[in-house]
Amino acid sequence: MPDSLVKDMLSLTASPALFAHLRVNAQRLRADFDQLAEIGATVAGGVSRLALSNEDLEARAWFANRVEDEGFVVRDDDAGNLSGVLHCPNPNAPTLLLGSHLDSVPNGGRYDGAVGVLAGLEVMRVLRDAAQPLPVHVEVIDFTDEEGCWQSLFGSRGLTGQLSAAHVSDANGDNSAFRAALTRAGIRPDDIGRARRDPHSLAGYLELHIEQGTQLERAGCTIGVVTHIVGRSTLKITFNGQAGHSGTTEPEKRRDALQGAALFILRAHTLIRDEYADGIFNCGNITVKPGQFNIIPEQAILTVECRHTAAPVLIEMEAALQYLAQKCADEYALSVGVVRTAHMPAAPMSPRCIQAIEQAAARLNLASAPVVSYAGHDAQMLASFCAAGMIFVPSLGGVSHNPREYTRWEDVTAGANVLLHAALELAFAR
Ligand SMILES: [Zn+2]
Structure with a gap:
């Protein structure tokens, strides 16, 4: 693209001040959350959406429909990662990824993973409604099999080029059943290596997630700024x-x-x-x-x-x-x-992302604290690939991977607002 055209494109970018007043819509986010929680709902009040199971496929179909209904572009890749994209005027602009996972452990909670994907979708709606051109494409992504029902962090390994045929023949359980489950989901086991993205095409990755521990409760803080994943x-x-x-x-x-x-x-x-x-x-x-x-x-x-x-x-x-x-x-x-x-290996989060999250929390007058993630997350795979950061919100009593998993809705909303403003911070600070 000629320089003059790129300049024209950049002039189409709004100033960050135009976004300062934006907030997520807590009710709209809650409505999505409640609908999703019905898919794979358990009698104990949690969800069972094991990766590539009927329930997981149903959740993915539901998510693709939500993305499409909102007018975003549906995207998938060879590792089965499913996304919605809000394009900016410059086709050559990099993409800022927001996401997490829709799969769960057996008899898990409703918040783990779901909060990050749905908050990403809500952030995209807010940015779309703001009707101001952004300097990056924004993409909300659901990563395949984060929980490791078959192969932990399968989707994020795929996106970062760390997935090979060996991972399909080294499943937790039966390899032929894994291949069959992939195929049934429309993922060709021999093509998973093609899910790799170009790191230069990414402006960064931000993930909102429940803490699953008690660091925030003990610190009396709403927002955890993850510094390292163990x-x-x-x-x-x-x-x-x-x-x-x-x-x-x-x-x-x-x-x-x-x-x-x-x-x-x-x-x-x-x-x-x-x-x-x-x-x-x-x-x-x-x-x-x-x-x-x-x-x-x-x-x-x-x-x-x-x-x-x-x-x-x-x-x-x-x-x-x-x-x-x-x-x-x-x-x-x-x-x-x-x-x-x-x-x-341990994954330190990107200093740029840490700073963006801290600034967003400060701007929203939310108490934040640096925290360590003792659980694995997709951000761990992204950390060696592009600027990656994680926002934690408190888990009541630290309970997780359990139907009693609970995060107050005002904390989920606060986390989603931090996601929104940290995303803007990263988008404009490039
Ligand atoms: Zn999770």
Whole structure:
């Protein structure tokens, strides 16, 4: 495009002051929220919309209809991400992404993910109604399988070019069922690599989400400005001993794999709590073989996870756990193997986004505080790709992934207004 034409396009851009008075429509947002919550509604008052299930597909169809009814352009990609786009006058302008996910965990809450997508749609309506030309395209996006029913952060991995055929053959569960579910949703497993966008085509990514913790409640703040999303590693730790008769084997000859594993679990919790401030350790699964009450356990396999916001500390924690596992194995004459089965590096949020969110909250007279996300989010994948930021709103009692998940509507509205003004901040500050 010739420079003169670009200049003409830019002259079509309104001044940011024209947007200062804008606010989201809380009732309109609530109406969408209530409608969406009926899809996959559970008797306990939550939702079950597992990625690529009938309920998820119904939610996606509902969302596409909402986007179309509002006059936005529906867009989808080869990873099944579904978007609505509000175009600006300059076709060469970059796109500012706002979004989250419409899928849920089994018997989950109504707010997780849904709030971010619906707030993004509401922000686009406000910007459209303002009828002032923007310097960026604005796109609201629903990312496929954020929750990892099949493959966690599937859609955001796809958009950032971090999805390959291997991810389709490494599903949580049955790979052929995953391929079938993708195909049924109109996603061709062999084409998922084509979902990658050009990072230069993006002006940034902002995600509004419930906190799912209690940092904001404790700080008495409405708005959380996420500084980091925690990194996490999953380790499979296998203690090997020797099976034997539980009654007749002499004490000094027992090589009980489960005793070594039990010692490790207790010591690991103490180690991480005492030595790694802000570090998290969890052992969520034990498989014991042969698994009989009258046989000394020959093998104990633990699936453990550790989390930290600083990448080098996370690596250090993994090494410390490996060393501890060896020490515990030695005490019971066992051998031990440690394999890392998953790793997601910590993701710092973009300073530009952090500043935009802080400024938006200050302008709206909302109390904000810097917070860390101990849960994974799509913003984590976007962080290494473009400027990414997250806004948290309080979760009552920190309850989440549960039908009792609750966020006061005035807090959702406050978060949506911060999303609106942080988006404008990013759009005009470029
Ligand atoms: Zn979520």
